[in-house]
Amino acid sequence: MRVLVVLACLLVGCLAQRPRPCRSPPLLTGSLSVYTASEKLTAIARYTYDALGQRIRLIESGSFKNKTFHIDVLLLYRQGVAYKINYRNRTCSKKTLSSAFHPLAIPRNASLQGQAVLGSSSGPGQGVLVNTWVGELKMKSRTAKYMSTVTEFGCVPVSTLFHTDKTGWIVASFFNNVIGLANPELLIPPAFCENAQLENEDGEDPVTFFSMFVKDKAAFSEM
Numbered sequence: 592m593r594v595l596v597v598l599a600c601l602l603v604g605c606l607a608q609r610p611r612p613c614r615s616p617p618l619l620t621g622s623l624s625v626y627t628a629s630e631k632l633t634a635i636a637r638y639t640y641d642a643l644g645q646r647i648r649l650i651e652s653g654s655f656k657n658k659t660f661h662i663d664v665l666l667l668y669r670q671g672v673a674y675k676i677n678y679r680n681r682t683c684s685k686k687t688l689s690s691a692f693h694p695l696a697i698p699r700n701a702s703l704q705g706q707a708v709l710g711s712s713s714g715p716g717q718g719v720l721v722n723t724w725v726g727e728l729k730m731k732s733r734t735a736k737y738m739s740t741v742t743e744f745g746c747v748p749v750s751t752l753f754h755t756d757k758t759g760w761i762v763a764s765f766f767n768n769v770i771g772l773a774n775p776e777l778l779i780p781p782a783f784c785e786n787a788q789l790e791n792e793d794g795e796d797p798v799t800f801f802s803m804f805v806k807d808k809a810a811f812s813e814m
């Protein structure tokens with residue numbers, strides 16, 4: 592009887608389960624590119640992500656409104672502070688980070704748009720199976736739409752399209768991802784940050800992980 596069930600499984604594909612929303616690995620290191628449809632922002636960032644300690648480091652360069660920029664930020668959500676680090680000048684500014692940490696995950700209420708193979712499924716190592724999800728997020732003052740692609744195995748982020756009326760479409764593509772922290776020190780403020788004074792700032796905190804891809808909070812609200 593059991594053999595029969597197993598056989599039936601093989602025939603109808605017990606393994607071919609419907610994909611489910613998932614959470615990405617809690618420790619990730621990698622790179623991402625960010626573009627806005629308006630062409631105001633193009634950037635490449637290296638990121639270090641720790642969902643257990645709720646810490647993110649982003650070292651990013653690119654251009655915003657035809658001006659190049661370089662930004663290095665360490666976001667410590669538990670402590671509620673963000674450091675903007677300038678290694679060349681050994682200066683550091685410290686800001687309040689009042690938004691909650693959002694882990695990299697496909698929200699539970701996302702809808703599956705489809706499953707696909709990126710690359711080719713014709714030979715080993717030529718392709719990767721991914722799932723694409725769509726949904727909405729209510730933010731402070733507006734609604735955002737997203738379309739996120741993650742790998743079927745491992746829930747590793749591949750790309751995210753994010754849209755609000757204010758920003759237009761933002762595309763973030765992840766690459767060279769490694770599970771784990773390649774350099775845990777990047778999640779600790781450098782010594783010269785110790786004496787940084789807390790600067791007060793009005794305006795919106797980054798509400799989601801995605802809004803931090805953009806140059807600056809101020810820049811973000813300008814877009």
Ligand SMILES: *[C@@H]1O[C@H](CO)[C@@H](O)[C@H](O)[C@H]1NC(C)=O
Nearest residue numbers: 629630631632655656657658
């Ligand atoms: C950026 O520069 C290009 C060419 O130099 C120009 O066509 C474009 O209008 C500029 N964009 C902005 C936002 O200034």
Ligand SMILES: *[C@@H]1O[C@H](CO)[C@@H](O)[C@H](O)[C@H]1NC(C)=O
Nearest residue numbers: 676677679680681682683684
């Ligand atoms: C860093 O130093 C350079 C030259 O000394 C100066 O032009 C620049 O404004 C400084 N940057 C910051 C963020 O203080």
Ligand SMILES: *[C@@H]1O[C@H](CO)[C@@H](O)[C@H](O)[C@H]1NC(C)=O
Nearest residue numbers: 698700701726727728729730
């Ligand atoms: C899903 O949940 C979020 C909050 O977690 C909510 O803002 C959104 O409207 C919900 N609906 C859809 C279709 O994503």
